[in-house]
Amino acid sequence: MIRYWLGRARLAGIFTILPIGLVLQIGGCALNVTAHYESTPKTVSVSGYYRRDGTYVHSYYRRPPGAAQHDAPYENAAATKKIGGGFVSLVGGIAVIVILVRFFCDPDWELLPELKYVSHLPEKPKAIEVPDKVARARALWACSRCRQIIQTHETYFYARAGRQEKYCVDCRNRLRDEEAAESPKWIAYAAAVERERAERLKLRLEQYKRFYGSMPDESKAKIISM
Ligand SMILES: [Zn+2]
Numbered sequence: 156m157i158r159y160w161l162g163r164a165r166l167a168g169i170f171t172i173l174p175i176g177l178v179l180q181i182g183g184c185a186l187n188v189t190a191h192y193e194s195t196p197k198t199v200s201v202s203g204y205y206r207r208d209g210t211y212v213h214s215y216y217r218r219p220p221g222a223a224q225h226d227a228p229y230e231n232a233a234a235t236k237k238i239g240g241g242f243v244s245l246v247g248g249i250a251v252i253v254i255l256v257r258f259f260c261d262p263d264w265e266l267l268p269e270l271k272y273v274s275h276l277p278e279k280p281k282a283i284e285v286p287d288k289v290a291r292a293r294a295l296w297a298c299s300r301c302r303q304i305i306q307t308h309e310t311y312f313y314a315r316a317g318r319q320e321k322y323c324v325d326c327r328n329r330l331r332d333e334e335a336a337e338s339p340k341w342i343a344y345a346a347a348v349e350r351e352r353a354e355r356l357k358l359r360l361e362q363y364k365r366f367y368g369s370m371p372d373e374s375k376a377k378i379i380s381m
Contacts, residue, residue, distance in 0.1 A: 158368030166266035166366060167258035172250055179247025186240030190233045263371065267362055272355055276347050280340035285331045286312035286322045298323040300330075 164170065197216040205211055257266065289310055296305040299320040305311045312327040313320060322330070363371050 162367040163258060163263070163266060166268075167261065168254045169258055173254045176247045176250030176254060180244050180251060181247070183240045183242070183244030183247055187237050187244060188240075190237035190240060263363065263367060264359075267359075267366060270355065270358055270362065272351075272358060274351060276351065277340075277344055280337045280344055281333075283330060283334040283337055284314045285334050286314040286320070286327050287331075288313050288316070292321070296321050298326055300326040 197218050199217050199219050201215050201217055203212055203214040289312060292305045292307050292309050292311050294307055296311065297303065298305060298311075300322055303323050303325075305321060305323055310324065312322045312324070360370060
């Protein structure tokens, strides 16, 4: 269980992005809040003295003569610091929220990094539609493939109702041969697709185990295999 949550924390960025986000958030906030303390440092020491009314004033430090707390450059610097600090704090805060949402809410599988899997599927075979439906020409038509004339009342072939392509007998036979030649390639292709799917699933499960310490329970495994 600990191993599982450590894995989640690692994947969600709890050890990497979260600390950076926190530093930005707190640092930016401190910058924002302390902006108005921006001023000439108090470097002049004033020793204690008695006022005319007899009250004693303890020694203190004050700004040197001519140092301004409210002049324009000071005001600008403070404003810039305030806005900048606020922005940095906001960015850090957003990063923290994103990481926490990832950590607590994201499904295990989505936290895992992308699988580095190179597909080696053979070239996809040609999909050939054989015009197997027969009809008789109602007018003088031309074959869609070889442009040969199809006489009125002559037999022609088409693939699907509503399709405009009309084929002569020769072209129908040629398309049927081509389709037959492609069919073993389709079988090999389907087998390759299935093999890769199984390989990918195996790698995914291994990856899951590597990060979370144990195999996912069955229902989760089913989700990923779909
Ligand atoms: Zn033809």
